[in-house]
Amino acid sequence: MTKFLSLLAVILFSVVGNGLFSQMENPEDKVRSSIRLEQKDCDLFVVVDVDIIDGWHINSHILPAESFFIPTNVTIERSPNYKIHAGVIEPKPIMEYDEDAEEMLSYHHHKFTLKRKITSKSDKNYTLKGVFSFQTCDDSKCLPEHEVPFELSVKKCGPEMELRTDDPDTSATENNGDTTNTADASGPTNPTDNQAKKAKTKKAAPEEKETGKSMWLIFFISFLSGFAALLTPCVFPMIPMTVSFFTKQSKSKAAGIRNAIIYGVSIILIYVILGTIVTSVFGYDALNALSTDVTFNLIFFLLLVVFAISFMGAFEIRLPSSWLNKADKASDKGGIIGIFFMALALALVSFSCTGPIVGTLLVESATVGGMAPFVGMFGFSLALALPFSLFAAFPGWMNSLPKSGGWLNTVKVVLGFLELAFAFKFLSNADLVVDAHLLERELFIAIWIGIFLTLAIYLFGFIKLPHDSPIEHLSVGRSLMGISSLIFVIYLLPGMWGAPLNLISGFPPPTTYAESPFGVGGGGDASSAYIPGEDTHPGPHKLPLFHDFDKALAYSKKVGKPLFIDFTGKACVNCRKMENTVWGKPGVIEILRNKVVIVSLYVDDKKKLPKKEHKTVEYAPGKFKKITQIGHKWSYFQQSRYKTNTQPYYRMLGPDGEDLSNGSADYQHHGTTKKFKVWLEAGLSAYDKLK
Numbered sequence: 173m174t175k176f177l178s179l180l181a182v183i184l185f186s187v188v189g190n191g192l193f194s195q196m197e198n199p200e201d202k203v204r205s206s207i208r209l210e211q212k213d214c215d216l217f218v219v220v221d222v223d224i225i226d227g228w229h230i231n232s233h234i235l236p237a238e239s240f241f242i243p244t245n246v247t248i249e250r251s252p253n254y255k256i257h258a259g260v261i262e263p264k265p266i267m268e269y270d271e272d273a274e275e276m277l278s279y280h281h282h283k284f285t286l287k288r289k290i291t292s293k294s295d296k297n298y299t300l301k302g303v304f305s306f307q308t309c310d311d312s313k314c315l316p317e318h319e320v321p322f323e324l325s326v327k328k329c330g331p332e333m334e335l336r337t338d339d340p341d342t343s344a345t346e347n348n349g350d351t352t353n354t355a356d357a358s359g360p361t362n363p364t365d366n367q368a369k370k371a372k373t374k375k376a377a378p379e380e381k382e383t384g385k386s387m388w389l390i391f392f393i394s395f396l397s398g399f400a401a402l403l404t405p406c407v408f409p410m411i412p413m414t415v416s417f418f419t420k421q422s423k424s425k426a427a428g429i430r431n432a433i434i435y436g437v438s439i440i441l442i443y444v445i446l447g448t449i450v451t452s453v454f455g456y457d458a459l460n461a462l463s464t465d466v467t468f469n470l471i472f473f474l475l476l477v478v479f480a481i482s483f484m485g486a487f488e489i490r491l492p493s494s495w496l497n498k499a500d501k502a503s504d505k506g507g508i509i510g511i512f513f514m515a516l517a518l519a520l521v522s523f524s525c526t527g528p529i530v531g532t533l534l535v536e537s538a539t540v541g542g543m544a545p546f547v548g549m550f551g552f553s554l555a556l557a558l559p560f561s562l563f564a565a566f567p568g569w570m571n572s573l574p575k576s577g578g579w580l581n582t583v584k585v586v587l588g589f590l591e592l593a594f595a596f597k598f599l600s601n602a603d604l605v606v607d608a609h610l611l612e613r614e615l616f617i618a619i620w621i622g623i624f625l626t627l628a629i630y631l632f633g634f635i636k637l638p639h640d641s642p643i644e645h646l647s648v649g650r651s652l653m654g655i656s657s658l659i660f661v662i663y664l665l666p667g668m669w670g671a672p673l674n675l676i677s678g679f680p681p682p683t684t685y686a687e688s689p690f691g692v693g694g695g696g697d698a699s700s701a702y703i704p705g706e707d708t709h710p711g712p713h714k715l716p717l718f719h720d721f722d723k724a725l726a727y728s729k730k731v732g733k734p735l736f737i738d739f740t741g742k743a744c745v746n747c748r749k750m751e752n753t754v755w756g757k758p759g760v761i762e763i764l765r766n767k768v769v770i771v772s773l774y775v776d777d778k779k780k781l782p783k784k785e786h787k788t789v790e791y792a793p794g795k796f797k798k799i800t801q802i803g804h805k806w807s808y809f810q811q812s813r814y815k816t817n818t819q820p821y822y823r824m825l826g827p828d829g830e831d832l833s834n835g836s837a838d839y840q841h842h843g844t845t846k847k848f849k850v851w852l853e854a855g856l857s858a859y860d861k862l863k
Contacts, residue, residue: 398555436561443553483588485638724771
C-alpha cells in the first residue's frame with residue numbers, strides 16, 4: 173500500500189495541468205499538387221505533379237519491408253471502362269536511415285512527378301475518379317495522412333486520339349533529370365489500398381502518437397486512482413459483503429465466475445457512461461479550450477478544496493438516499509439486471525469516497541479534452557472492478573486481504589491533502605492569466621510547504637482528524653510516508669529564495685512571477701535582464717525578452733541576429749518545464765543570451781488591445797473570432813501563420829523576417845538540452861547563409 177501511495181503521489185504531481193497539445197498544421201500548406209491526365213489512344217496516365225516546400229517530404233510509394241510509415245498512393249476507382257495497372261511510377265526515392273525511428277526512410281522532396289497507368293476499354297467519353305494520398309513529414313514529425321480527390325475527363329478510345337492533357341498550361345515535370353521508374357505496368361506489385369490502410373494502422377503520425385501517449389497517461393493515472401479509491405473506508409469493507417452475496421447466489425463455481433464477470437463489467441459500464449456523458453455534453457474540444465479560462469480554474473479550485481475537506485473528515489458528500497434505496501431494491505430482482513443494479517448500489521454507497529476522486533479525474537480530463545473523460549473513467553472503473561470480480565470468482569483469496577481498520581481512513585486523509593495541494597494549481601492558473609499577482613511564486617511554495625509539513629506531522633501521529641482511530645504505534649508504511657513528505661518540504665524550502673525546483677517544474681508560477689524575480693536580495697546584477705533603450709522584460713534565467721513582435725523583429729534586424737519566437741502561455745505547464753529544464757542549460761543559455769533576439773508571445777494574455785486594433789478574423793472557413801485581447805492577437809498570429817495552436821512552440825526568423833529552414837521546435841520533440849541545442853544551431857547556420 174505504501175509503495176502504491178508513494179507512486180500515486182509522484183505521478184499525480186507530474187501530470188496535473190499537463191494538457192496534451194493538438195496540432196493544426198495543414199498538409200496542403202506543405203505539399204502542392206496538380207493532377208492531370210495524359211491520353212494517347214487507349215493508354216492513359218494519371219499524372220500528379222508535386223511541389224513540396226523546403227524542409228518537408230512525403231514517403232515513396234514503395235517503402236522498405238516492415239516500414240511503419242504511410243506510403244504515397246494514387247488510388248483509382250474501379251470501373252468496367254478501364255483496366256488499372258499495378259503500381260505507381262515514381263522517381264528514384266531518397267534513402268536514408270533514421271536513428272530516432274530506427275528504420276530506413278524512403279521519400280521524395282522538392283518537385284517531382286508520379287504516374288499511374290490505365291488502359292481504357294470504352295468507346296464513349298467518361299469520368300475517371302480517384303484519390304492522391306500522402307503523409308507529410310519534416311525532420312521532427314509527420315502529419316496525418318492527407319487525401320486529395322480528383323475527377324478527370326477521359327475521351328473515348330480511337331486511332332485519331334493525340335496526346336492531350338486536361339491542363340494544357342501544366343507540363344510534366346522532368347524531375348530534374350533524375351527520373352527512374354521503380355515500378356511500371358509489368359513491374360512488381362506495390363502496396364495495395366488495404367496495405368496502405370494497414371500501414372496507417374501500424375504507425376500513426378507522431379501527432380497521433382503524442383495524443384495516444386497522453387491518453388495512456390490519463391488511463392494509467394485513472395487506473396491508480398481506482399486502486400486508491402479501493403483502499404478507502406467506503407469501498408474496501410464492501411469486498412467481503414460482495415463475495416458473500418455471490419457465494420450464496422451462485423449454484424456452481426462456473427455460475428459464480430460468470431456472475432462476477434457480469435458484476436465487474438457493470439461497474440465499468442456505470443463509470444464509463446459517466447465519462448461519456450461529460451464528453452458528449454461539453455464536446456471533444458470545448459473542455460480543452462477552458463483550461464486557461466479564469467472562471468473554469470476558479471470553479472475547479474473551489475471544487476477540489478471541497479473534495480479535500482470532505483476527505484479529511486469534515487463532512488461526507490452523499491447522494492440522495494432515495495437513489496440508493498431504488499438501486500438496492502432493483503438489485504433483488506436477480507439475473508443480469510439484478511447484478512447491474514447491485515453494481516450501481518456499490519457506486520452510490522461508496523460515492524462519499526469515490527466521488528471526490530472521480531471529480532478530480534474529470535477535472536484533470538477536462539484540461540486534456542477529447543476522449544480523456546471516457547478513458548479516465550474506464551481506467552478508474554477497471555481498477556475498481558477487478559478486485560471485486562476476482563474475489564467474487566475466487567472467494568478463497570479473501571484470506572489474503574488485510575483487515576479493515578484505521579489505515580483505511582489514513583489513506584482517505586492523505587488523498588485529501590494531495591487534492592488540497594493540487595487545488596492551488598488551478599487558483600494559480602487564474603491568477604497568472606489575469607496577471608493579478610495575488611498568488612506569486614513565494615506564496616504558492618509557502619502554501620505547499622504548509623500543506624506537506626502538516627501532512628508529515630499527521631502521518632507521524634501528532635495530529636488527529638475526525639474518524640481517525642487511536643494510534644498505538646507507527647507502522648513502517650506510515651513512517652516512510654511521513655519521512656517522504658518531510659523530505660519534500662525540505663526540498664521546497666530553497667524555492668522561497670529563488671531555487672528552480674525542477675522536480676515540480678510547471679506547478680508553481682514562473683520565477684519571473686514573484687515578489688523577488690531574481691531571488692531574495694536580487695540575485696546579483698539584474699541589468700542583463702534588460703536591453704538598454706528597448707522595450708524588454710526580464711525572463712527566465714534573466715534573459716531579456718520582448719513581448720511585441722514588431723519591436724522584436726526591428727531590433728533583430730538592427731543587431732543582425734535571428735529572431736527567436738516563443739509562443740507560450742501564462743498557464744502553460746510544458747512552457748515552464750522547457751524554460752526551467754532546457755533554456756538554462758550550458759550550450760543553450762549562451763545561444764539564447766548572446767546569439768538570438770527573443771520575443772515571448774503569450775496566447776492567453778487577457779490584457780485588452782487598443783480599440784484601433786480590435787477586429788474580427790476568419791480563422792477557419794465560416795468560423796470567425798473577435799480579436800480584442802493581446803492573447804487573441806498572438807494566438808491568431810500563430811494559427812494563421814503556422815497552422816498550429818501548440819504551446820510552447822518555437823520558430824526562428826531570418827534577416828528579412830522569413831522562417832528559417834530549421835523548422836519548428838516544441839516540448840514534445842525538443843524537450844531535451846541536446847535536441848533543442850541542435851535545433852538552435854541549425855537555425856543559426858541557416859541564418860548565416862542568408863546574411
